[in-house]
Amino acid sequence: xxxxxxxxxxxxxxxxxxxxxxxxxxxxxxxxxxxxxxxxxxxxxxxxxxxxxxxxxxxxxxxxxxxxxxxxxxxxxxxxxxxxxxxxxxxxxxxxxxxxxxxxxxxxxxxxxxxxxxxxxxxxxxxxxxxxxxxxxxxxxxxxxxxxxxxxxxxxxxxxxxxxxxxxxxxxxxxxxxxxxxxxxxxxxxxxxxxxxxxxxxxxxxxxxxxxxxxxxxxxxxxxxxxxxxx
Ligand SMILES: CC#CCOc1ccc(CNS(N)(=O)=O)cc1
Ligand SMILES: [Zn+2]
Numbered sequence: 001x002x003x004x005x006x007x008x009x010x011x012x013x014x015x016x017x018x019x020x021x022x023x024x025x026x027x028x029x030x031x032x033x034x035x036x037x038x039x040x041x042x043x044x045x046x047x048x049x050x051x052x053x054x055x056x057x058x059x060x061x062x063x064x065x066x067x068x069x070x071x072x073x074x075x076x077x078x079x080x081x082x083x084x085x086x087x088x089x090x091x092x093x094x095x096x097x098x099x100x101x102x103x104x105x106x107x108x109x110x111x112x113x114x115x116x117x118x119x120x121x122x123x124x125x126x127x128x129x130x131x132x133x134x135x136x137x138x139x140x141x142x143x144x145x146x147x148x149x150x151x152x153x154x155x156x157x158x159x160x161x162x163x164x165x166x167x168x169x170x171x172x173x174x175x176x177x178x179x180x181x182x183x184x185x186x187x188x189x190x191x192x193x194x195x196x197x198x199x200x201x202x203x204x205x206x207x208x209x210x211x212x213x214x215x216x217x218x219x220x221x222x223x224x225x226x227x228x229x230x231x
Contacts, residue, residue: 006067007021007022007205007206008067008068009068018206018208021206022206022207022208024202024207024208024209024210025206025207025208027202027208027210028210029200029201029202029210030201030202030208030210031109031110031201031202031203031204031212031214032109032110032111032201032204033110033199033201034110034111034112034113034114035110035111035112035113035197035216036113037112037113037197038113040197049083049084050083050084051081051082051083051084051085051086051194051196051215052080052081052082052083053079053080053081053082053147053187053190054078054079054080055076055079055093055185055186055187056076056078056079056185057183057184057185058074058076058183058184058185058186059182059183059184060179060180061073061074061179061180061184062177062178062179062180063164063167063168063171063177063178063179063180064171064175064176064177065168065171065172065173065174065175065176065177066097066174067174067175068099068205069097069098069099069100070097070098070164070165070168070171071095071096071097072095072096072097072164072180072184073094073095074093074094074095074096074184074186075092075093075094075095076092076093076186077092079092079093079125079186080092081093081125081145081147084196084198084215085198085213085215086145086213087142088129089127089128089129089130089142090127090128090129091125091126091127091128091144091145092125092126092128093123093124093125093186094124094125094126094134095124096121096122096123096124096186096189097121097122097124098119098120098121098122098151099119099120099122099204100118100119100120100151100228100229101116101118101119103229104118104153104225104228104229105118106118107119107120107151107228108120108150108151109148109204110148110150110214110216112150117150117151117152117220118151118152118153118223118228119150119151119223119228120148120149120150120151121148121149121151121189121221122146122147122148123146123147123149123186123189124144124146125144125145125146125147126138126143126144126145127140127142127143127144127145130142130143131143137211138203138209138211139209139211140211141200141210141211142211142213143209143211143212144203144209144211144212144213145212145213145214145215146212146213146214146215147190147215147216147217148214148215148216148217149189149190149191149217149220149221150216150217150219150220150221151220151221151222151223151227151228152220152221152222152223153222153223153224153225153228154222154223154224155222155224156222156224157223157224157226157227158189158221158222158223158227159188160184160185160188160189161189161223161227162227163180163182163184164180164184165226165227167180167181189221190217190221191217191218191219191220191221192219193217193218193219194217195217195218195219196215196216196217196218197214197215197216197218198213198214198215198216199214200212200213200214201213201214
């Protein structure tokens with residue numbers, strides 16, 4: 001059948017047929033992957049070059065219903081992500097968004113030894129040392145760096161996530177957006193334990209560009225069931 005107009009996750013427009021419209025989806029370094037902890041090698045170089053990040057608190061951020069979740073546009077010229085697997089380049093925050101599922105038993109894009117988490121937050125950065133724009137960076141193998149943080153469902157709610165999901169009732173439909181009234185500090189999304197897995201991959205959704213250096217934190221953050229299931 002001809003590809004449905006919009007890509008999605010159904011049998012007729014899902015990942016198995018994305019490559020028809022988005023050739024990179026058929027590439028050799030596609031994300032997400034299952035992280036097999038037994039074969040992940042620890043790289044002494046990474047331990048030497050500590051991954052460092054610095055974010056500003058931002059107000060007046062806009063949140064969008066993408067049709068596949070929510071996305072906060074957060075271009076931050078003052079933000080910096082560097083070190084670890086990123087060589088000498090500096091990466092700047094562009095946006096962050098979330099993936100979750102129908103139940104809290106699934107929803108993350110990456111899995112760890114076959115185990116899915118309730119959701120996954122992605123902080124998308126681009127290489128401002130080498131490229132002039134996000135769109136240009138997304139055309140290069142070292143163009144983007146995405147921090148992935150798993151969500152575990154528990155009894156504590158995450159205050160920063162609450163600032164975001166409390167606005168979702170205003171953007172029930174794809175394409176709608178609204179302003180987030182609170183100040184958001186992306187640093188608070190990160191777990192306390194800073195151990196991570198890293199690999200060279202791609203955008204996990206179309207156009208699936210193979211331009212992402214993935215950094216997936218080992219420690220999940222805890223959110224409540226409410227915070228990852230929307231009515
Ligand atoms: C090239 C291009 C483009 C559009 O920008 C994006 C940005 C992020 C994403 C989501 N990718 S993910 N889930 O790997 O962060 C998809 C398209
Ligand atoms: Zn994502």
